[in-house]
Amino acid sequence: MQTAPPQGQPPAPPPGRHSPAPAGRPPAPRHRHAAQSANLFWVALAAPGILWLVLLFIVPFYAVLAIAEGQLNRLTESPIAQYDPLRWSSSNVINVFHDLVGGTAFAGPIVVRTIVYVAAASLLCLVLGYPAAYFVARFAGRRKGLFLVLLIAPFWISYMMRMLAWIDLLQTDGYVNRALLDVHLISAPIDWLGGKGITVVFGLVYGYIPYLILVLYAGLDRIDPSLIEAGRDLGLSRARTFIRVTLPLSRQPILTGLLITVLPMLGDYFTNQLLSGAPNTSMIGNLIEGQLGTPGLQGQGAVLSLLLLVVLLAPMIYYVAATNRSSQGAA
């Protein structure tokens, strides 16, 4: 009904919802030879893309693994990759382990800080983003197009430009300080850009909230309004309808929306660097990026980025499965 497919429809009516999926239908009778050459044709079409993925996606990750498990050339301080798993060395892994836990560990606090910042920022994104997405999906009515354009606009504005905008505003003599001084909330200008955690969290929220809102909007727009109306007709108050009907139905978009903000935030180093640049706010992203540019530490950077990948693999696969399900539901 109101759930429009993600793409426009072909001119002919599509098969009904309950008819078997086209993929499951037996192929039209053809000669065996023809079927084989048909298959070859599709294989040949897919081959360049597959080759590209192997060479520039799978092999690079193996190279990272080989560097993580490889050794250091003491003379040039450059990493030596070890492609043979039987000869892997664990020196980089041990170094990283000592960085992460123990008395002299400097990376442990960075990891904790990253988790705190990202959790705070993504929850703030949700608290600010949900009402806006909910309003546009359910109540915008004829102005839905206008609201959508405004919600989508940040997608088309470079991340750097959006950060630059806040750097301008948060300068010591910028508009934020001037406004706060004018209303006497502060007595002296605050150095917002001089290593403040709150500025970093704020920057992360500002940077990633559009992604969350768009995912939420798409999910909330799919909720059948008659379910909500039924809740109201059966005597639930506004609040209870929301808690008992709308919120359970929006669980999936909330989860995928949070993932779409959390995944990039965990690898973010530029927001932090632009809005603070101080070591006392640095996150995992800054650590990895710093090690990448430091001779002798590149192997440890490889270990850290692989660790991050392993931790994020489960949420990534969950995200893929969830979006697959919802796109199939829409088609």
Added chain:
Amino acid sequence: MTATRASRAAAGRTRAAAHGGATKTARWRNPWRHPVFLEGFTWLYLIWSLVPIALAVLFSFNNGKSQAAWQGFSWRWYFTDPVNSVLHNTALHDSVIQTVRLSAYTTVIAVPLGVAFALGINRWRGRTSLTFNFVMILSFVVPELIFGVAMFFVFTVLFSFVHLGTLAETLGLVTWNVSWPAIIVQARLVTIGKQYEEAAADLGSTQFQTMRRVLLPLLTPAIFASAVLVFSSVIDDFVIVDLLSSNVGNTPMSVYIYSQQHGGNGGPALNALGTIMLAMSFVIAVAGFVGYRIMTRGERGDAKLALTTIAGA
């Protein structure tokens, strides 16, 4: 759906009016009243989200070196200033050219690659195709920093004949963006179904003819949308190009802004660069939206659908 709600709202209003005029309580009790607070909140959010950018654009026209204090309008950071304007400063205008170049290279390579991949994988059902389709989707969701680290290492250690610079940037960006056409075209293939292909085959057309004369025309809007998305996401890309660029000559705008601002050399010239990026994206967005609407004319679906498609949702 909208009609139902509108009529209910109208009914609620007449009921409220019947119960002794538009008193405040009646209006408050109307279960279908317009959510004023929610709308106010949404507008506040939009102001917070967009006004700072408008101010940043404004400061690119500042007649002074400050990014915070307005000193009058001028074009100096665009072309009047003989040293520091985008037109006259080589580093600045090289970065504009590098961004356009990378966007063009990436789109030209990634779109055909992704479209062919989508066609092949979607019609070739087998374990290999499912595996690689999964790898493709994985490349879509892996955090950009982790991907960038892999690209950095592969071009500095394994394929070191590809030096950091334009070639490495292009290869990295193609890999990162090839999933747009691959995913969008596959979604469209699912909605098209197999009937047209089967009809063409029954009428004696070969696989190649079917693809060329039946599938590709039906896929044109999806291919166009993915090209728009690839081009614009390369303009905005930062992490990959930051890790894979080697010197000023191959630094695109995003990286230039970042390195100057965080190196303490910020100034309205960076705002001018950001404004140019914004204008480029805006032109592409409008062209993409209009083009997509023209291509899907006569089909079901509306402007909102085209909007979200062009935004990649």
